[in-house]
Amino acid sequence: MFSAGFLTALVLLGLVWTALGALALIVLLVRDWKRGELW
């Protein structure tokens, strides 16, 4: 059986990872925009 610790780590990792994904997209957008490489 999956332990409580594993489930907690999985869920928190999932949420933090998702949040970091949003942040990464914004950082990349700014970087591409500054370089004139959006499209």
Place this chain on the structure above:
Amino acid sequence: MILAAALNAQTGWSIVIGLGVLWVLLGIWWGRKAKTSEGFMLAGRNVGLALGSATAMATWVTSNTTMVAPLLAYEKGVWGMLAYASASFGLMLFAPLAFRIRRLLPRGVTAGDFFRMRYGHAGWAVFLVITLVYSITWLVTMAIAGGKLLEALGDIPYQQGMTLILVVCVLYTLFGGLYAVIGTDFIQSLIILVGIVFIGFTVINHMDVGTVHEHISREQPALLDVMMPAALLAIFNNMLFGFGEVMHNNVWWSRAFAMREKVAPKAFFLSGILWFPIPIAAGFIALAAGPLGVNVTDPSKVGPQVAEHALGLAGLGPLAGVIILVVLFCSMASSIDSLLAATSDLLVRDIYEGVFKQTLDPQRFRPVAATSIIVVSLVAWGLALSGWNIDQVLFSAGPLVASLIWPVIAGLFWKRLNRPLVVVGMLSGCVAGLLCYFHLQTYTGALVGAAVSMTFTIAARWIAPSPLEPATPSA
């Protein structure tokens, strides 16, 4: 109304129309860049990493992700969440393929160009039938899901809601082509990610994960079982379904052609990394249903139902419905627009130009492209009108798309191949996979389809292979 704190019809209409007007205006704005057919269909082949990653990720976040991932977690527990997350591997594995696609077809426009070049007219025809059936079915499921959600959340009658969401997506795709699709995908992807994180942390704030675990281990211990056979089978089936879908569908090929050559592999890999945690975050929301005391009346809507409950507990009241509606609307629009654009590209490039041998000059391109977008949307609208359960058709397409995995890999990377044998393998994979899907177990369909097609493709490498043509610029 299915959800307790659903919005009133006026608010529902206002949100959808407000977002729709925003997407259409942005579509018109970005569409000014689409002056040529290449601009309209492939956003000028110059898309950068940020927009490229976001569009691949947002397209893969469908209403299935936000609705079925919680359902899988609710019914199959931890493995259910991980099974759905494994669909991200398809995006990651497409990265090296995207690199090769750009090398092999530097002026390619659709996935059909590849199948025609590598497997001749027979292979191209098999691909077209599979991909058109799959893409239209996927589009119809999105339209139906949209209509049902607007009915559930916004009290908008099904047929009106379904029509509204299609009309919005058609309008901005018509005005802006792939520029509009990619641009809106970026905003939609941010809304989806932020929305899921916000709802997830709101749930945790009212019910810590330890308590959820304690409740499940007492009431439904199977959901925490490390060796849950059905869920383990679901992982491999889902993964292969994802591989087949991403590797064959023009939605992804058109993006590979649209991104800058060096950007495409990085963008696909990053999009997979970004997508992976979403089913876990969304799935957890469903696991909290029992501990939060939510009476799940319809498991297919367990995600929004628990989200609405948790946001209600956080004192957000009617705003809960607004947040859920906006996130779900974005998750559907980001897929519908991509499917409209990519499927209509297939109609223009492969059917109109390829099958009917019509030549498209720049003056005639936009009317033909617009007509094909409208035709695709009308077919989807007609099929979605009754609201019948088409999910089964989409899932049963798993064996079909899985049968294309190995032909795509072999056609991209191998130098010699017995092409007729590969085509026979595609067809055999489809037949064997469908038989297993309907007569054995649904989770075996994609597995068997991929395995049969793989066997034929590997045999085609050794039995009377002939050299494959080197890179042939098309378009």
